[in-house]
Amino acid sequence: MFTGIIETIGTVTRTETDLGNIHFFIQSTISKELKIDQSVAHNGVCLTVVDIQDDVHKVTAIQETLIKSNLGDLKAGDLINLERCTPTNGRFDGHIVQGHVDQTAICVAKEEQQGSWLFTFAYQPDLQNITVEKGSITVNGISLTVVNSQADRFSVAIIPYTIAHTNLQHVNVGETVNLEFDIVGKYVSRIMAMRDQAK
Missing domain, CATH: 2.40.30.20 (Elongation Factor Tu (Ef-tu); domain 3)
Known part of the structure; x- marks a missing residue:
């Protein structure tokens, strides 16, 4: 669950195509604080962190996600909005956001x-x-x-x-x-x- 209040902007450092999927490597100020398996909204798309190397984290978008979002257009150097999920004791400053792009x-x-x-x-x-x-x-x-x-x-x-x-x-x-x-x-x-x- 997210609120739509962006925490920081990340930078796409590189992408890798793997069959119908794309792996994104994102450099950001919060990447070091993330954990493997954590859900993070990337341009509003809820993706799972699968790897972290210093200040770069890796996420994977499957074909269904690429069809419904603009993630497939991203290339190295592009900026991406990032938001971690809302803590249960946090303020709800935006509105209910699921991270499921329509x-x-x-x-x-x-x-x-x-x-x-x-x-x-x-x-x-x-x-x-x-x-x-x-x-x-x-x-x-x-x-x-x-x-x-x-x-x-x-x-x-x-x-x-x-x-x-x-x-x-x-x-x-x-x-x-x-x-x-x-x-x-x-x-x-x-x-x-x-x-x-x-x-």
Whole structure:
């Protein structure tokens, strides 16, 4: 379980392809503190730490994960948002984030607004994922508040701190991000769909 509050930005030092999987080697300030088998969100994707060498940890993304996320696009030198799971006695500063990416989206607009930024992301609506105005959305693992919710797109307003401490600073128009929709909203959407089918 995560909250969408990014702890640090890691750097991809290298990748290795292994059949349908990709191994990622990530250098970060928290890598030395991690443990083998620990779950860590990488751009919002919950991955298991399988090896640690000094300040570099290794994780593996399987084909299913690569299909549903932007991890397959990562290359050496890219920045990646990192968050360890939430301790049971910790504060819940973001929202409930599972680390299970639902789908990707494309950045279709990025506007600077006198010190803040407004990003707009478009996604395929056929998977029946939804956003609501002032609801929560996870973009590359970051807990954000939705504005201008539409059927296939939404916007988020980003404060300078978030830009400086996440890889959104390098997300530009045309680039792909990971989305995890609010778990409560997904359950409500599923229940309503089942009720409609029962009629």
